[in-house]
Amino acid sequence: MVLDLNLLREEMDLRRPAPGIGTPRQEDDEVEILSGVKDGMATGGALTMFVRNRDRDSDKYKQFRDKPRPGHADQTAVAKYGECHDIRGGGQFSGRMTAALVAGGSVAKQLLAEHGIVVAAYTESIGKVVDARRHGIQDMLSIARSNDLRAASEDVIEAMREEILGAREEGDSIGGVVHCLIDGVPVGLGEPFFDTVEGELAKMMFAIPAVKGIEFGAGFRAAAMRGSEHNDPFVVVQGRLRTAKNDAGGVLGGISNGMPIEFRIAIKPTASIAKEQRTVDLKKMEETSLAIEGRHDPCIAPRAVAVVEAAAALVMADLSIRGGIID
Ligand SMILES: Cc1cc2nc3c(=O)[nH]c(=O)nc-3n(C[C@H](O)[C@H](O)[C@H](O)COP(=O)(O)O)c2cc1C
Numbered sequence: 003m004v005l006d007l008n009l010l011r012e013e014m015d016l017r018r019p020a021p022g023i024g025t026p027r028q029e030d031d032e033v034e035i036l037s038g039v040k041d042g043m044a045t046g047g048a049l050t051m052f053v054r055n056r057d058r059d060s061d062k063y064k065q066f067r068d069k070p071r072p073g074h075a076d077q078t079a080v081a082k083y084g085e086c087h088d089i090r091g092g093g094q095f096s097g098r099m100t101a102a103l104v105a106g107g108s109v110a111k112q113l114l115a116e117h118g119i120v121v122a123a124y125t126e127s128i129g130k131v132v133d134a135r136r137h138g139i140q141d142m143l144s145i146a147r148s149n150d151l152r153a154a155s156e157d158v159i160e161a162m163r164e165e166i167l168g169a170r171e172e173g174d175s176i177g178g179v180v181h182c183l184i185d186g187v188p189v190g191l192g193e194p195f196f197d198t199v200e201g202e203l204a205k206m207m208f209a210i211p212a213v214k215g216i217e218f219g220a221g222f223r224a225a226a227m228r229g230s231e232h233n234d235p236f237v238v239v240q241g242r243l244r245t246a247k248n249d250a251g252g253v254l255g256g257i258s259n260g261m262p263i264e265f266r267i268a269i270k271p272t273a274s275i276a277k278e279q280r281t282v283d284l285k286k287m288e289e290t291s292l293a294i295e296g297r298h299d300p301c302i303a304p305r306a307v308a309v310v311e312a313a314a315a316l317v318m319a320d321l322s323i324r325g326g327i328i329d
Contacts, residue, residue, distance in 0.1 A: 003044045006112060007035075013108040014053075016308040017101065019299060020150030023166045027297040028057050029098075033105050044109070051105045055098065060090035062296045068285050069292050073273030075211075080284075097211055097302065100309040107312020110319035117327055121315045122146070123182035123307045124154035126266065129165040132179075133158045139185045139262070152307040154181075170300035173276030173293075178303025180267045180310045184318055187252060189260040191321045198256025199263065202321060206313045207267055212302045215268035219251025234261075263318075269306050274298040 014031045018024075031053060038049030067089050070077035075095035079087045087093060111121060122142035126133050128151070137146075137154040146154040151162045169176040192199035204216050224232050227249075234245035245261055252263035274294045281292045299305060322328040 003113060003116070004042055005039055005044045005109065007033075007042075009112060010105065010108040013104050013111070013308060013312065014101065016147065016152075017104045017305055019305060023150060023163060023170075023301065024305065025297045025299045027059075029101075030056065031101055049109065051102070053101045053105060055091070058091060059296065063089050063091060069281050069283055069290060071273055071292065071294060072279050072281055073270070095211060097299070097305070100210060100306075100312075103210070103316075104308050104312040107309075107315045110312070110315035113319050113328060114315055114322065117322065118186040119318055119322065120185045121182070121311050121318065122185075123152075123180050123311045123314075125152045125162065125303050125307055126154075126179040126181040128162040128178040128301060128303055129169070129176040131158060131161040131165050137181070137183075139183050142183060146307070150304065152304045166301045169271070175272035175275050175298070175300045177271040178269050178301060178306075180269060180303055180307050182265055182267065182310050182314055184252070184263040184314060187258045187260070187263055187318070188325075188327060189258060191258040191318075191325045191327065192253065192256045193321070193324060194256040197321075197324075199253045199258055199321065200251075200256060202317050203263075203265065203314060206317045207265075207310065210267075210306065210309050210313055212270050212272070212306065213267055214270045216265055217251075218253060218263075218265045220249035221251070221266065224249065267306070267310055269303045272299050272302055 010033055014033060018031055034052040036050040036052055038045055038047050066076040067080055076089065079093065079095060091098060114121065120139060122139050124137060124142045124146035133153060133155045135155050141154040145156060146152050149159050151159050153159050153162055165176055200218055207213050207216050220227065220232060232249050234247050234250050237244050237246045243260065248261045248264060250259065251265055252258055252261040274296065276293055278291050278293045281290060282288065283290045319328065
């Protein structure tokens with residue numbers, strides 16, 4: 003397979019923080035390929051990609067060992083790993099880990115593209131600003147890739163920006179929803195009982211830090227519907243079996259049904275905020291307070307769009323290999 007390093011670079015750039023609404027930490031996110039590529043072709047051997055951290059500021063994190071940040075993983079990581087937990091930069095719980103996910107995801111995307119499977123996502127909401135429009139994959143591949151909010155409707159961009167800047171001004175952070183669509187998926191992917199399409203995607207999505215929820219198709223709205231409303235009627239379009247709508251999110255019985263796979267991801271507000279919060283000094287076992295200085299994203303959702311796409315591509319490539327679609 004030809005590995006397009008320009009596409010890899012583009013994906014890495016889409017995860018980088020945007021000036022004004024992202025962390026001021028500046029990483030170039032250059033991917034060094036150490037093995038597995040010769041003359042632009044993947045050799046089939048192990049593909050090793052290396053992303054260096056260049057802009058480090060480790061000292062600020064030391065205090066979180068004794069005074070865990072509410073909402074971050076400091077408390078659970080120290081309880082589980084003790085002295086072995088390397089807390090610098092948040093260690094293995096840093097959003098920085100998702101650079102590797104995006105690098106790997108770019109390879110998976112290129113592999114899937116050879117089989118007509120395309121993964122794309124966009125920012126559906128930031129705080130109270132919701133893009134209520136339905137978007138096709140083209141909006142996600144064009145509009146959502148050309149603005150820093152990763153929004154698929156141009157008229158919500160500034161309102162989303164205000165929502166983020168407003169939270170940051172108050173020393174706070176804000177959450178959002180990422181909407182993902184996977185087009186061109188053949189019928190029959192997914193390995194019930196345990197490795198269903200929903201199960202595999204959900205497991206991978208929860209590996210992304212700050213993800214707190216996932217719903218496929220109508221998701222939680224289905225609980226308030228009647229069957230006659232929720233069921234997607236079968237229809238024939240140009241001789242092919244389709245459904246008239248897609249409340250199932252492209253999955254029935256854990257198996258892809260040939261419609262686009264569609265899901266939404268809830269991203270929580272960034273844990274590290276400047277506003278004073280209650281915490282406990284674990285050495286003294288006394289309640290205290292914490293105001294976090296440093297370079298953090300006031301909103302993770304726009305950066306998470308590239309990460310969700312990459313994670314979904316890795317899962318779909320894996321399911322396609324298991325399903326015999328990709329050799
Ligand atoms: C792209 C990206 C950037 C992130 N940046 C930050 C950050 O600047 N500050 C922070 O506290 N959390 C950040 N996070 C989230 C934390 O890593 C995450 O909340 C923490 O590891 C706890 O895990 P949990 O939220 O999944 O429980 C980021 C996550 C992602 C995906």
